[in-house]
Amino acid sequence: GAVVSQHPSWVIxxxxxxxxxxxxxxxxxxxxxxxxxxxxxxxxxxxxTSNEGSKATYEQGVEKDKFLINHASLTLSTLTVTSAHPxxxxxxxxxxxxxGSRTEAFFGQGTRxxxx
Amino acid sequence: GExxxxxxxxxxxxxxxxxxxxxxxxxxxSNYFPWYKQELGKRPQLIIDIRSNVGExxxxxxxxxxxxxxxxxxxxxxxxxxxxxxxxxxxxxxDSWGKLQFGAGTQVVVTP
Numbered sequence: 001g002a003v004v005s006q007h008p009s010w011v012i013x014x015x016x017x018x019x020x021x022x023x024x025x026x027x028x029x030x031x032x033x034x035x036x037x038x039x040x041x042x043x044x045x046x047x048x049t050s051n052e053g054s055k056a057t058y059e060q061g062v063e064k065d066k067f068l069i070n071h072a073s074l075t076l077s078t079l080t081v082t083s084a085h086p087x088x089x090x091x092x093x094x095x096x097x098x099x100g101s102r103t104e105a106f107f108g109q110g111t112r113x114x115x116x
Numbered sequence: 117g118e119x120x121x122x123x124x125x126x127x128x129x130x131x132x133x134x135x136x137x138x139x140x141x142x143x144x145x146s147n148y149f150p151w152y153k154q155e156l157g158k159r160p161q162l163i164i165d166i167r168s169n170v171g172e173x174x175x176x177x178x179x180x181x182x183x184x185x186x187x188x189x190x191x192x193x194x195x196x197x198x199x200x201x202x203x204x205x206x207x208x209x210x211d212s213w214g215k216l217q218f219g220a221g222t223q224v225v226v227t228p
Contacts, residue, residue, distance in 0.1 A: 034214045043205060043218045044160065060117075093159060097214040103216035104150070107159040 002028050002098045006108030013084055013115055021079045021111045023094030029074035030096035034105070035067075038091040050077040084115040118143040120208050122219025129196050131173055131184045137222045139206035140188040146208040149182060149189045150216070153202045160205060164191070 003026040013019050024035055031052045036044040048069050049057040056069035068080040077096075081088055093110040119142040129135045134190075141149075147168035152160035166180045166189065168174045172179050182189040193200055203223050207216040 032212075032214060034216075043220050044216075046215065046217070049215055091157075095214050097212070104162055104165065105216070107161075109159050110157075112157070 002026075002053075004030075004094065004096050004106045004108040006094055006111055008079045008111060008113040009013075009109060011114070013113070015023070015115055016083055017083055018082045019084055019113060020081055021092055021094075021113075023077045023079070023096070023108050025075045025096045028096075030077075030098070031074060033071060033077040033094055033096045035069060035079050036093045036095065038093060038110075040091075044093065046077075052067055081113065084113070089113055089115045096114045118146055118208055118210070118217040118218040120206060120217050122206050122222060124222060125220065125223070126223045129224070130225055131197060131228050132195055135191075135193040135196055135200070135224055135226075137191045137204055137206065137224075138188060139190070139208075139219050140186075141208040141217075142187065143208070143210060144184075144187065145210045147211065148209040148213060149180070150207050150209075150213075151178075151180060151191050152205045152207065152218075154205065154221075155202050163204075193224075196224075198226050198228055200224060201226045 001077045005024045007022045033050040035047045047062045050069050050071040052071045058064045071077040094108045095105045122139045150165035153163045154160045177194045179192040203221045205221050206219040209216050
């Protein structure tokens with residue numbers, strides 16, 4: 001299947017700092033990527049839809065100024081958690097839609113963010 | 117927006133028995149229903165999906181059924197094996213493979 005790579009796999013940061021997470025489609029072009037957040041033992045919650053070359057679309061309740069999304073190329077979307085706080089600690093996962101004959105979404109391996 | 121409910125939250129089965137997980141959705145316009153398997157700390161893996169123009173789909177030991185009228189769909193795993201132990205999520209979407217509304221998840225434990 002298609003490969004979506006996410007970096008870093010885990011990160012620990014101090015409260016008040018910012019953290020950038022990268023999501024790359026390695027063997028296909030992804031005009032649309034998605035960012036999800038998953039708290040321990042909970043489901044995946046869609047945070048935003050990232051569209052190449054345009055502004056991201058955020059789900060209700062997600063602060064766009066806190067979770068900055070940039071999708072500057074067809075293979076890379078980034079999520080920056082600004083002024084992180086302990087309650088932002090979570091598992092962040094991106095996914096990308098494939099096109100053509102493969103009509104499904106593939107997930108990155110996820111980033112475990114711990115804010116101390 | 118779409119709301120997906122999933123039951124049960126935990127499911128313990130004896131190896132070789134069948135497991136059934138059920139989901140309901142609220143948006144009658146949803147037309148794509150994937151099922152994902154997620155192991156602890158790992159990414160979700162698509163195990164099977166169904167589109168609204170199909171009522172049933174099977175892939176070896178896994179099958180999914182869809183009732184559009186009742187707005188519910190189910191995952192069936194037959195001849196369960198210990199490696200089937202994981203959290204399973206259903207999801208629903210309208211016109212998108214990636215913009216998914218997930219159910220709460222089902223922890224499946226298969227005991228030898």
